[in-house]
Amino acid sequence: MTDQTDARALLDASGVAKSFGAVRALTDASLSVNAGEVVALMGANGAGKSTFVKILTGALRPDRGRVLIRGQEARVGSPAEARASGLVPVYQEPSLIPDLTVAENLRLTDTPVDPFRAYVDDLGIANLRLGALIHSLPLATLRIFDLARALASDPDVLLLDEMTAALPTDLVERVLKVVRARADAGSGVIYISHRFTEISALCDRAVVLRDGRTVGDLAIEEGVEDRVVELMLGARIDLGRRAGLAHAEARTGTPRLKVRNLAAAPKLTDVSFDLHPGEVLGVVALEGQGQDELFDVLSGFRRATGGTLEVDGTPESFGHPADAIARGLTFVPGDRAHALLAERSVRENIALPFAARIRNWGPLKLRHERDRVAHAIEKLQIDTRAQGEVRRLSGGNQQKVTIGRWLATGVETLLLFDPTRGIDVRTKRQIYPLVRELAANRSAVLFYTSELEEVPLACDRAVVIFNGRTVAEIDASEADEQTLMRAAYGLAEEGAA
Amino acid sequence: MSSAPDTQDHTPPLVRVGRFLGDNPMIPLLVLLAALIGVLEIMRPGIVSPFWAGNTIKFAIPLAMLAACQMLTMLTAGIDLSAAVVATVAGFVVATVSPLHGDGAGIAVALLAAAAVGLVNGFGVGVARVHPLIMTLGTGLIATGCLQVYQRLVIATGSDIPDMLEWLGTGRTAGLPNGLFLFVPFAAIILLGLRFTGFGRLLFALGSNEHAAKLSGTRSWQVYIALYLLSALIAGITGLLYVGMIRAPSLSLANPLLLPSVAAAVIGGTSIFGGRGSYAGAIVGALILTVLGTLLTLLQMPEGARRILFGAIILAVTALYVRFTESR
Amino acid sequence: AQDGGYTIGVSNTVQGNGWREEMICAMRAQALSSGEVDRLIVAHRNTDAAGQLEDLRNLIEAGVDAIVLNPANPDALNSAIEDAIAADIVVVAVDQGVTAEGAYVVSNNQEEYAYLGASWLFEQMGGEGSVVYMRGAAGTSADNDRDAGFRRALEENPGVEVVHEVFTGWQQDQGKQQMFDFIATGIPFDGVWTSGIDNVIVDAFLESGAPLVPIVGADNAGFVAMLQDVEGLEGAAVTNPGSIGGAGVAVALNILNGNPPEETTVLVDPVLWQNTTDEGREQIANAQNPNLDPEWPVSVEIPGYTTYSMDEIIACEGPGE
Amino acid sequence: MSAILRAHAWSIGLAILFLALLGLAKVIQPSFGITGLESLARAALPFAFATAAMAVVVIVGGIDLSVASMMAVASVTAAVLMQTMPAVPAIVITLAAGALMGAINGGLIVVTRVPDIVATLAMLFVWEGVALLILNAPGGTAADWLENTIRGSFVIPGLPKALVLMTVCVAVVWVPLKRSKLGLSIYATGSHENAAFRSGVAVGKTRIAAYAVCGLFAAMGGLSLTMLTGIGEPVPGPYLMASVAAVVLGGVVLGGGIGGLLGPIIAVFILRIIRTILTLAAVDPNVTTIVEGTIMVAVVMLGALVMMRGRETV
Numbered sequence A: 001m002t003d004q005t006d007a008r009a010l011l012d013a014s015g016v017a018k019s020f021g022a023v024r025a026l027t028d029a030s031l032s033v034n035a036g037e038v039v040a041l042m043g044a045n046g047a048g049k050s051t052f053v054k055i056l057t058g059a060l061r062p063d064r065g066r067v068l069i070r071g072q073e074a075r076v077g078s079p080a081e082a083r084a085s086g087l088v089p090v091y092q093e094p095s096l097i098p099d100l101t102v103a104e105n106l107r108l109t110d111t112p113v114d115p116f117r118a119y120v121d122d123l124g125i126a127n128l129r130l131g132a133l134i135h136s137l138p139l140a141t142l143r144i145f146d147l148a149r150a151l152a153s154d155p156d157v158l159l160l161d162e163m164t165a166a167l168p169t170d171l172v173e174r175v176l177k178v179v180r181a182r183a184d185a186g187s188g189v190i191y192i193s194h195r196f197t198e199i200s201a202l203c204d205r206a207v208v209l210r211d212g213r214t215v216g217d218l219a220i221e222e223g224v225e226d227r228v229v230e231l232m233l234g235a236r237i238d239l240g241r242r243a244g245l246a247h248a249e250a251r252t253g254t255p256r257l258k259v260r261n262l263a264a265a266p267k268l269t270d271v272s273f274d275l276h277p278g279e280v281l282g283v284v285a286l287e288g289q290g291q292d293e294l295f296d297v298l299s300g301f302r303r304a305t306g307g308t309l310e311v312d313g314t315p316e317s318f319g320h321p322a323d324a325i326a327r328g329l330t331f332v333p334g335d336r337a338h339a340l341l342a343e344r345s346v347r348e349n350i351a352l353p354f355a356a357r358i359r360n361w362g363p364l365k366l367r368h369e370r371d372r373v374a375h376a377i378e379k380l381q382i383d384t385r386a387q388g389e390v391r392r393l394s395g396g397n398q399q400k401v402t403i404g405r406w407l408a409t410g411v412e413t414l415l416l417f418d419p420t421r422g423i424d425v426r427t428k429r430q431i432y433p434l435v436r437e438l439a440a441n442r443s444a445v446l447f448y449t450s451e452l453e454e455v456p457l458a459c460d461r462a463v464v465i466f467n468g469r470t471v472a473e474i475d476a477s478e479a480d481e482q483t484l485m486r487a488a489y490g491l492a493e494e495g496a497a
Numbered sequence B: 001m002s003s004a005p006d007t008q009d010h011t012p013p014l015v016r017v018g019r020f021l022g023d024n025p026m027i028p029l030l031v032l033l034a035a036l037i038g039v040l041e042i043m044r045p046g047i048v049s050p051f052w053a054g055n056t057i058k059f060a061i062p063l064a065m066l067a068a069c070q071m072l073t074m075l076t077a078g079i080d081l082s083a084a085v086v087a088t089v090a091g092f093v094v095a096t097v098s099p100l101h102g103d104g105a106g107i108a109v110a111l112l113a114a115a116a117v118g119l120v121n122g123f124g125v126g127v128a129r130v131h132p133l134i135m136t137l138g139t140g141l142i143a144t145g146c147l148q149v150y151q152r153l154v155i156a157t158g159s160d161i162p163d164m165l166e167w168l169g170t171g172r173t174a175g176l177p178n179g180l181f182l183f184v185p186f187a188a189i190i191l192l193g194l195r196f197t198g199f200g201r202l203l204f205a206l207g208s209n210e211h212a213a214k215l216s217g218t219r220s221w222q223v224y225i226a227l228y229l230l231s232a233l234i235a236g237i238t239g240l241l242y243v244g245m246i247r248a249p250s251l252s253l254a255n256p257l258l259l260p261s262v263a264a265a266v267i268g269g270t271s272i273f274g275g276r277g278s279y280a281g282a283i284v285g286a287l288i289l290t291v292l293g294t295l296l297t298l299l300q301m302p303e304g305a306r307r308i309l310f311g312a313i314i315l316a317v318t319a320l321y322v323r324f325t326e327s328r
Numbered sequence C: 001a002q003d004g005g006y007t008i009g010v011s012n013t014v015q016g017n018g019w020r021e022e023m024i025c026a027m028r029a030q031a032l033s034s035g036e037v038d039r040l041i042v043a044h045r046n047t048d049a050a051g052q053l054e055d056l057r058n059l060i061e062a063g064v065d066a067i068v069l070n071p072a073n074p075d076a077l078n079s080a081i082e083d084a085i086a087a088d089i090v091v092v093a094v095d096q097g098v099t100a101e102g103a104y105v106v107s108n109n110q111e112e113y114a115y116l117g118a119s120w121l122f123e124q125m126g127g128e129g130s131v132v133y134m135r136g137a138a139g140t141s142a143d144n145d146r147d148a149g150f151r152r153a154l155e156e157n158p159g160v161e162v163v164h165e166v167f168t169g170w171q172q173d174q175g176k177q178q179m180f181d182f183i184a185t186g187i188p189f190d191g192v193w194t195s196g197i198d199n200v201i202v203d204a205f206l207e208s209g210a211p212l213v214p215i216v217g218a219d220n221a222g223f224v225a226m227l228q229d230v231e232g233l234e235g236a237a238v239t240n241p242g243s244i245g246g247a248g249v250a251v252a253l254n255i256l257n258g259n260p261p262e263e264t265t266v267l268v269d270p271v272l273w274q275n276t277t278d279e280g281r282e283q284i285a286n287a288q289n290p291n292l293d294p295e296w297p298v299s300v301e302i303p304g305y306t307t308y309s310m311d312e313i314i315a316c317e318g319p320g321e
Numbered sequence D: 001m002s003a004i005l006r007a008h009a010w011s012i013g014l015a016i017l018f019l020a021l022l023g024l025a026k027v028i029q030p031s032f033g034i035t036g037l038e039s040l041a042r043a044a045l046p047f048a049f050a051t052a053a054m055a056v057v058v059i060v061g062g063i064d065l066s067v068a069s070m071m072a073v074a075s076v077t078a079a080v081l082m083q084t085m086p087a088v089p090a091i092v093i094t095l096a097a098g099a100l101m102g103a104i105n106g107g108l109i110v111v112t113r114v115p116d117i118v119a120t121l122a123m124l125f126v127w128e129g130v131a132l133l134i135l136n137a138p139g140g141t142a143a144d145w146l147e148n149t150i151r152g153s154f155v156i157p158g159l160p161k162a163l164v165l166m167t168v169c170v171a172v173v174w175v176p177l178k179r180s181k182l183g184l185s186i187y188a189t190g191s192h193e194n195a196a197f198r199s200g201v202a203v204g205k206t207r208i209a210a211y212a213v214c215g216l217f218a219a220m221g222g223l224s225l226t227m228l229t230g231i232g233e234p235v236p237g238p239y240l241m242a243s244v245a246a247v248v249l250g251g252v253v254l255g256g257g258i259g260g261l262l263g264p265i266i267a268v269f270i271l272r273i274i275r276t277i278l279t280l281a282a283v284d285p286n287v288t289t290i291v292e293g294t295i296m297v298a299v300v301m302l303g304a305l306v307m308m309r310g311r312e313t314v
């Protein structure tokens, strides 16, 4: 490792440690990045990646450790100072101010508008409105703005923390291209992602963190994935195989969900599909094709403006999520900030649905609750070191809590909106079988994912939504990325299901 | 509120003590209470006696009960600024209805009036989505107006406080105020209810993230209506106790308790932004404020200096508490 | 519809205590019983001097013929009062004076109120010992005037010292708690002077079992009843009639009818009723009214000015209601 | 243009409501005219400053319960100083004292990390005590010419001087502030403190600055009290709850980040004219309290309803 800490290093951190109360997030982390280099920072959920990034950029103060910028000892006391010394981060959670406009957010960080505009363009967001309020924009757009803002301030070192986790495939490609170009122009990039395809497409080197300690620093080359995973997890696991899926039964009888010509103005115009008990139906769509609205309608957050929805053969229109839940439809949203009680414990978060109905306002069944919660935690391998308050969990573990809630309650129909967003590779491999297991127990699962490779791993078939309409229905056996991608871009021949 | 960079302590024993206190936030509060009592005893040797303790507890009880209104509503990021007025209304109504229609009717009418305010609050907050601060400020004004109109009708009836309430408010058993017969079960219900009932869970959930609660099937308006109704009933019962204690049904009976009740809740570690709080803390907060009141009453200094000291001590107490309990 | 057909405006800045409520009711009753008032516009709320200026100007806008006010402060209201007088509106301040030229004042003599009670108390204490001094609200004019009277009596009785001075804020619960606190210290004292928060003080003695000492209060119904009923209580009530408001309305009507008083300032001097002499006990027995709200002063009339009956003031109805 | 309209929709709605209420006053009392407007503006003066003070800290995501107490300190300070020195230096000193009080509030909040509501609740007592120490009973004096600066109309009849003075004072502080980076930081901090911190905002300093501005406005409010009454009063007036109510009525969101000063100040005028109307109509004072409470709640309810509609159709 010593050979990399030469004078060329833009940033060189070593021996960094940080504890939050009893939780030791980092014990001995080190990392260096040179000009023109993209370094992947890898590690399982809770390994300390985000904490490391926050320390490097002054958002947190380390307990110990040394940071050199261009060979000079540096004390980065705040994000403002980090920016001044050329370290510009994109954090895992959006850092744009919700009640300000895009333009005001730029002014706040002294970001020049023209390069920002150019980057936004490059990154594939059309018709940028500088006067739009941040909170009115979809998450994916915000991620892009966050990145474009960072790029526009002309950083020496760019730190991207799971920048792509909430992005659909098309945008990811653009991000990779732009980031690569930036590195080629001489910046250093620290890149955090749980997706190996991105790492191998973009990065030059991978630094691996395990339990807050740097355990490896390897060049990206053919077949390095296995090695990285082994370092990350301290054990071997198998990648990329459909984890012993039981095949779905024949789709006969009344469907659990029968959706016909469903519309929710303005984006969702005409979606139809059947979802049968015992099956996992994938939903594939590029950013903003109406999939958010579809899930909102199914989960009771908004009413459809057209079409019909039948649950077990009876027509339904939900006015409140409670109605949907009463009919067995449970929803895991894409944005965990919407699903979690940040200041409450893991246990309370998971047990939340138990108390929802008036008749459950009385004494809690504590034994029952404890068992169910423990079961969910074990199934999802939630890291409970910081379980007193969910906000202290790492991003991936927070995500697991949102799913765990419904595992504890028991589900008939699970609506999963990008559930593996920001989840590490091992856990992903645990989630697919879990979803299959639910299906095997005659639950029905609707599974939107922004990672196309997941479709054949978890689903029986997939519907593709383009421009608010179902444009294709593809069986899992044919659902390779190419096919799905073509369909998602509206290039498929097949008509709606 | 937690954006400033960390300033981590490097001395391990201190960290460990801090962590311990952080996990047991009641301990620093109790230590502070004990310290105040110590100062009082040093200032006026001999004052700390069973008689004094009885008095202090007696006056802390209504404050702690109103603090329950604040704490419960604050859990959902709300507040109940009508609580003190509701207590006053209940106290005044019971004292003026009882002589005409009997004690039972008096108490029933008083609590009905309180419940009416609570229902309106709950409707405003839960259904019409008015900010609780404005809603309860408004209903507080409305209730005050109604009380004034009502008192014009009953000037001639005179007032009489039900014996039971006087017994509860002024009597002592084994040196301790009888108010404890009301307060101990009440506190137990609140403490246990918050921890071990579904309703308690929902209060924390709504304050922490209403969207998440909705997602999990909670119809929040139901919770809000129940919550503000509960808060108003607690305030009403407090009013009954208080009028028995002061034995003078004035039109502003419990109003001065409003700010202290908020203070007691927040000193006790309740977050006004919701999702965090404990009733045990609020009870100790009420005791701290009561002892502090005594301390300042007995200090012979200009009134201005007294108030400055009062504010400074509250600030110091909470600052220390925040220091101890913030595990960073 | 009646003779005069006047419109009278009322402004008051403290709401929710019995004394002020009685004052307002006296104004209503007097306006009604005079038969000369068509409309009574009452601005009655908790506010400061600036708020009272607003109310006064609103009353001027409403085109009243006279304004009867209980001023928040003697000096602060002059601009509005001068505007009113310039608009030919008769201005009568009750309870406290105002310094504006041309305004009439019908006032309880606050300094005398305190002096009278304190002098009786110190005499009762034999001219020596310690006294507990329970004041009103810090920073208000009335409290300050009373303080002057109290200090005067204190100077005349060099043997008396103030062992404890505290502000009740004219709040019953505060006063009671403060008394309890002081009793708990065990420091001996020989008398209590209160600024009208009185019955709860007696209560504090009774409830704590502390030996009673002479107590001075006001003529509030609750306290007066205690002077009569409580075994072993030596005390005196100093009158401070809230019905002064009725007198203010009467004076305003006289002025409107062309009979202004000789002096622009009419001071109503307080009277002291003590329960230690037969004469005093008789006065108390006569004044006592068990049905009245305990916070209401029992002296509901001011002879020579007010013309309403007890029932009328209790009905608390003004013209046009 | 339409964007500006939308951004100020709430204020415009309030202004229309205010004009309607003015019309109502005229109907009830046909003689209601220029002097009525002048009285209204004068009555609104202390409330407007208190509300501006409160609005700034609410926007930064806090609240200041000590506003009325700081006004009392400023009022007595000015009244005492003017006994011995000319008005202008006295005013300057008072304003500086106000900003200092506010900065102390903000500094304590930042340093002790005690939540705003508790810290300023404590400071409410402290400043009240300070006012009593400066002057233990109403007293002091105000220069005569000061009263004339808020009496009567400015240039054209019907444009009250008090209104002009208030507008100038608020605008001189607020307009440059809002346009500056500091102003942006105030909104950013109120909207999302953590994101603001990560965007490089010096959150602590921003917060202290906002409280200092709050103190400055509170001092103006205190000065206006002294100008109105000609004396200093050490007991805080009823400005705390009134300012919170006006701030919320005016479209500033408790919790921070949204709103401005225009809406809250119009809301102050609405609350004042309601009282005028009720007085003109000789409504029973007890009923007046009920009506005031009801209107406050009703306007906010209506606003929530309108906003909900608006959001759905956008």
Ligand SMILES: Nc1ncnc2c1ncn2[C@@H]1O[C@H](COP(=O)(O)OP(=O)(O)OP(=O)(O)O)[C@@H](O)[C@H]1O
Residues within 6 Å of the ligand: A020, A021, A023, A024, A025, A043, A044, A045, A046, A047, A048, A049, A050, A051, A052, A092, A383, A385, A386, A391, A392, A393, A394, A395, A396, A397, A422, A424
């Ligand atoms: N404020 C905090 N208080 C307590 N513990 C914390 C806090 N922030 C992070 N942690 C803990 O530190 C550890 C590392 O968290 P970090 O967010 O750095 O993980 P990560 O590698 O980014 O994980 P992910 O891939 O899931 O985002 C976790 O165990 C987390 O619970």
Ligand SMILES: Nc1ncnc2c1ncn2[C@@H]1O[C@H](COP(=O)(O)OP(=O)(O)OP(=O)(O)O)[C@@H](O)[C@H]1O
Residues within 6 Å of the ligand: A050, A051, A059, A060, A091, A092, A093, A161, A391, A392, A393, A394, A395, A396, B002, B003, B004, B005, B006, B328
């Ligand atoms: N300066 C700080 N002091 C204390 N806690 C902090 C600080 N900054 C952030 N935190 C806490 O750290 C935790 C993780 O922060 P946050 O959720 O903002 O990070 P993140 O980048 O999303 O990382 P991850 O997804 O791994 O959680 C949160 O609980 C947050 O409150």
Ligand SMILES: [Mg+2]
Residues within 6 Å of the ligand: A049, A050, A051, A092, A161, A162, A394, A395, A396
């Ligand atoms: Mg992370």
Ligand SMILES: [Mg+2]
Residues within 6 Å of the ligand: A049, A050, A051, A092, A393, A394, A395
């Ligand atoms: Mg993290």
